[in-house]
Amino acid sequence: MNMRVHVDMELCQSHGQCVFAAPAVFSFDEDDNLVHQETAAESMREAVVRAAAACPVRAVHVGPPDEGDVSGGAAA
Amino acid sequence: MSQGLQGAGILVVGASLAGLRACVVLRELGYDGRLTVVGDEPHLPYDRPPLSKGFLVNQDEDVRLPLPDGLDIDWRLGRRARALDLGARTVEVDDGTLLPFAGLVIATGSTARRWPGPTPAVGVHVLRGLDDARALRTALRRGGRLLVLGAGFLGSEVAASAHGAGVPVTVVEPEPQPMRRAVGEAAGAFVAALHRRAGVDLRTSTTAVSLIGDPTFTGARLSDGTEVRAGAAVVAVGAAPSTDWLAGSGLRVAGGVVCDHHARVLLEDGTPAPAVVAAGDVTRWPHPWAPGPGLTLGHWSHATEQADTAARSLLRPQIPAVYRPVPSFWSDQYGVRFRSVGLPALADSAEVRENDPDARRLDVAYYRQGRLVGAFTANRVGRTAAYRARLATELHELAG
Ligand SMILES: Cc1cc2nc3c(=O)[nH]c(=O)nc-3n(C[C@H](O)[C@H](O)[C@H](O)COP(=O)(O)OP(=O)(O)OC[C@H]3O[C@@H](n4cnc5c(N)ncnc54)[C@H](O)[C@@H]3O)c2cc1C
Ligand code: SF4
Numbered sequence: 001m002n003m004r005v006h007v008d009m010e011l012c013q014s015h016g017q018c019v020f021a022a023p024a025v026f027s028f029d030e031d032d033n034l035v036h037q038e039t040a041a042e043s044m045r046e047a048v049v050r051a052a053a054a055c056p057v058r059a060v061h062v063g064p065p066d067e068g069d070v071s072g073g074a075a076a
Numbered sequence: 077m078s079q080g081l082q083g084a085g086i087l088v089v090g091a092s093l094a095g096l097r098a099c100v101v102l103r104e105l106g107y108d109g110r111l112t113v114v115g116d117e118p119h120l121p122y123d124r125p126p127l128s129k130g131f132l133v134n135q136d137e138d139v140r141l142p143l144p145d146g147l148d149i150d151w152r153l154g155r156r157a158r159a160l161d162l163g164a165r166t167v168e169v170d171d172g173t174l175l176p177f178a179g180l181v182i183a184t185g186s187t188a189r190r191w192p193g194p195t196p197a198v199g200v201h202v203l204r205g206l207d208d209a210r211a212l213r214t215a216l217r218r219g220g221r222l223l224v225l226g227a228g229f230l231g232s233e234v235a236a237s238a239h240g241a242g243v244p245v246t247v248v249e250p251e252p253q254p255m256r257r258a259v260g261e262a263a264g265a266f267v268a269a270l271h272r273r274a275g276v277d278l279r280t281s282t283t284a285v286s287l288i289g290d291p292t293f294t295g296a297r298l299s300d301g302t303e304v305r306a307g308a309a310v311v312a313v314g315a316a317p318s319t320d321w322l323a324g325s326g327l328r329v330a331g332g333v334v335c336d337h338h339a340r341v342l343l344e345d346g347t348p349a350p351a352v353v354a355a356g357d358v359t360r361w362p363h364p365w366a367p368g369p370g371l372t373l374g375h376w377s378h379a380t381e382q383a384d385t386a387a388r389s390l391l392r393p394q395i396p397a398v399y400r401p402v403p404s405f406w407s408d409q410y411g412v413r414f415r416s417v418g419l420p421a422l423a424d425s426a427e428v429r430e431n432d433p434d435a436r437r438l439d440v441a442y443y444r445q446g447r448l449v450g451a452f453t454a455n456r457v458g459r460t461a462a463y464r465a466r467l468a469t470e471l472h473e474l475a476g
Contacts (some may be wrong), residue, residue: 019461028458
């Protein structure tokens with residue numbers, strides 16, 4: 001099963017910690033905006049959870065794809 | 077998991093970023109024994125970076141760190157640890173209580189250095205905690221000039237934030253450029269230009285000879301022969317690891333509590349103390365890039381990542397986790413996003429790859445003996461991520 005990855009772009013300050021932790025899922029585009037995959041393979045979970053924990057503004061959330069509320073993933 | 081930690085449980089000293097992160101990871105790893113946290117501030121853990129940025133000049137934004145469900149912590153807030161007895165396995169708190177522990181996490185961070193000379197009793201601030209930030213904000217609202225003593229990251233940020241709120245600011249810095257010790261001359265000159273373009277009165281290669289006012293601060297005499305009148309001063313001359321309570325404990329303290337690369341704390345004889353770990357600003361630890369006695373870092377990411385390692389090493393002493401990070405740090409000034417990766421301060425040479433004050437962009441790569449050891453950028457986060465990846469490879473090769 002894939003997991004869903006959500007970034008609250010209102011919060012994101014382009015710290016890049018998520019990009020450092022999981023470059024396969026998060027990256028910066030040419031204009032230095034954060035882009036990320038909406039879903040990621042289960043095998044990426046550890047890296048994505050690490051990315052969520054590393055984000056200084058707690059903008060990264062992880063959840064299963066069918067879940068409506070994807071908040072709170074950082075601490076789960 | 078180590079069964080020995082169950083009885084008296086785990087005691088965390090320092091209720092902030094590193095201490096809380098250690099607790100979260102301990103619970104994530106399945107530790108279900110007693111967890112006690114002692115902190116000398118009256119507050120639950122909160123985030124410090126906003127304190128020198130928006131928080132200082134805006135309304136009281138919420139800076140509390142989230143407390144995940146199920147932490148089940150016995151908080152002892154407003155209590156200062158004053159002595160550690162490794163033999164008895166207790167920590168003595170300032171109300172005389174002895175807290176027993178089976179496992180100990182040292183996370184007491186660092187303390188702002190005070191002004192070394194005579195200091196007026198009123199109006200001279202430091203900025204380390206929430207209460208400091210609130211006091212300084214109140215002082216800024218009273219009007220008058222702000223004198224910032226020291227133009228490191230903290231002093232530069234405070235100057236930028238205060239200026240943004242319409243406060244006239246003078247910054248005094250003994251070095252020829254701001255932030256020079258951390259990021260060198262070129263990057264420092266870039267920051268100096270930001271201050272000066274904004275209209276901040278930046279005096280480099282200048283020191284404050286004396287602070288004037290008794291009991292209330294009114295200004296300072298400077299080494300350039302002038303006198304600055306100001307309503308408040310901020311002393312931003314660095315921070316020192318908070319290790320006073322470890323004196324005489326048998327732990328090795330040398331500019332921080334000394335750890336190995338598993339975040340285990342070392343005894344004076346250099347062997348790891350059983351079930352004692354440390355994380356964050358308080359530690360001195362070995363890094364392949366750092367010569368000699370190792371590093372102390374006052375970085376947000378360092379505190380969280382080392383706390384992660386500390387929790388793992390404490391719970392699984394047979395397979396201690398390894399802490400060998402590419403350090404990273406950020407700073408926001410005048411709307412410019414500075415990002416640092418690696419350890420620019422250790423470099424013996426720097427290569428300026430972009431320096432565009434009009435576009436407010438900067439890209440500097442740092443080398444030591446020909447090898448990349450760091451990068452510092454302004455408004456170039458994409459490049460920072462690329463540097464970070466290169467540095468991770470370099471580090472991996474070096475560590476073998
Ligand atoms: C104003 C400010 C702005 C910052 N901005 C940035 C930034 O933009 N980017 C960045 O990367 N980093 C920044 N930092 C650094 C970052 O906040 C620190 O690296 C981080 O807080 C370190 O966490 P820590 O838990 O190790 O220590 P601390 O956060 O210092 O916490 C230690 C806690 O232990 C308590 N304590 C100390 N001694 C005792 C004792 N004997 N008994 C009980 N409790 C004790 C202290 O009061 C404190 O609550 C900033 C720091 C400050 C102060
Ligand atoms: S770590 Fe957080 S703030 Fe930084 S880029 Fe990722 S989501 Fe944005």
